[in-house]
Amino acid sequence: xxxxxxxxxxxxxxxxxxxxxxCKPISGHDYLFWYRQTMMRGLELLIYFNNNVPIDxxxxxxxxxxxxxxxxxxxxxxxxxxxxxxSAVYFCASTLTGPYGYTFGSGTRLTVV
Amino acid sequence: xxxxxxxxxxxxxxEGTPVLLRCNYSSSYSPSLFWYVQxxxxxxQLLLKYTSAATxxxxxxxxxxxxxKSETSFHLTKPSAHMSDAAEYFCVVSEGGSSNTGxxxxxxxxxxxxxx
Numbered sequence: 202x203x204x205x206x207x208x209x210x211x212x213x214x215x216x217x218x219x220x221x222x223x224c225k226p227i228s229g230h231d232y233l234f235w236y237r238q239t240m241m242r243g244l245e246l247l248i249y250f251n252n253n254v255p256i257d258x259x260x261x262x263x264x265x266x267x268x269x270x271x272x273x274x275x276x277x278x279x280x281x282x283x284x285x286x287x288s289a290v291y292f293c294a295s296t297l298t299g300p301y302g303y304t305f306g307s308g309t310r311l312t313v314v
Numbered sequence: 315x316x317x318x319x320x321x322x323x324x325x326x327x328x329e330g331t332p333v334l335l336r337c338n339y340s341s342s343y344s345p346s347l348f349w350y351v352q353x354x355x356x357x358x359q360l361l362l363k364y365t366s367a368a369t370x371x372x373x374x375x376x377x378x379x380x381x382x383k384s385e386t387s388f389h390l391t392k393p394s395a396h397m398s399d400a401a402e403y404f405c406v407v408s409e410g411g412s413s414n415t416g417x418x419x420x421x422x423x424x425x426x427x428x429x430x
Contacts, residue, residue, distance in 0.1 A: 234418075244404070244420040257417065292357060300346040300365040300408060303418060305358040 205306035207293050213312045219281040222309045225274055226295030234303060235268055235278050236292040244292075250276065283313045316341045316407045320421035328429050333377075333392040335424045337405030340386065346408035347388045348418070349379055353401045361403075364388065375399070400428045 206225040214220050226233045234249040248258040253270045261268070265284070270276040280287055290310050294303035321336040339345060349361040362373025369381040379390045388405060405421040 243422050246417055249417065294358075300363070302346075302348045302350075302360045302363045302406075302408075304360070305350075307357040 205293055205295050205304050207291075207306035207309050209309060210307065211310045211312075213314065214283055216284055216313055217282045218313075219279065220283045220287075220311060220313075222278040222291050222293075222311070224276045224278070224293030224306060226276070226293070227304055228274065230295035230297050230304075231273075232296045232298065232303075233270060233276050234294045234296075235276070236294065236305075237289045238292060238308070239289045247278070280311075283311075285313045287311060288313050316345065316409050316419050318347075318405045318407050318419060318421040320403075320405050320424050322424050323422065324425045324427065326427040326429060327395045329397055330394050333390070333395045333399065333426065335390040335403050335405075335426065337388045337390065337421060338386050339388055339405070339407050341407055347379075347381065348406040348408070349373065349377070349388075349390050350404045350406055350420075351401050352404065352423075358404065361390070395426075395428045397428050397430065400426055402426075 208223045231252050235247040237245045237247055247260045248268045249256055250270045266280055268278045290308045292305050292308045294305045296303045317340045319338045327333055344366050347364040350358040351361050352358045361377050362371045364371045364381045372378045377392045379388050381388050402423045402425050404423050406418045409417045
């Protein structure tokens with residue numbers, strides 16, 4: 202199993218541009234999570250899906266952020282327009298129903314200049 | 315509501331000496347607890363998990379943790395530190411309890427430094 206795959210690994214963009222982060226969960230996993238990690242705030246849960254349906258998006262910071270999961274093998278996190286304060290490492294994770302813990306991807310390091 | 319408190323933001327040990335990373339949790343019901351490790355510029359890796367079975371949980375790379383309900387603690391230990399153990403460690407509780415999937419609530423992390 203290739204694990205949770207995120208792309209790109211690094212993204213540098215200018216303020217105001219649209220940014221799209223991608224995630225492929227482990228095949229068969231029915232939960233998918235998006236986290237953001239910064240030095241100041243640590244790990245924050247942004248949104249999670251169960252069977253492709255968004256369950257809790259209360260962590261999404263503002264309307265500039267949106268996430269979709271069109272099928273069981275793909276999810277995107279979009280920021281439009283991006284701002285310097287969005288600079289962070291964004292992690293995707295997936296798991297099966299039950300107390301198994303998550304498998305995390307390697308993350309996308311986003312820098313907005 | 316569930317929460318975790320990692321009692322030390324930074325721990326420094328010498329190679330070959332024991333490691334103790336402390337974690338206290340708060341949970342409304344029987345919790346699922348996890349330890350994750352994050353090496354520099356890497357993703358998070360699951361070290362071990364407790365889900366209401368044996369209270370002493372063994373994980374990867376020689377780490378183990380003991381669930382103590384009376385103390386609401388889940389401290390991580392390793393008998394002998396290795397240089398490769400230097401990393402950030404996160405104690406985590408699941409909102410779903412011991413039998414369900416739920417949001418993971420992360421502690422603030424403990425940086426482990428291992429000196430030669």
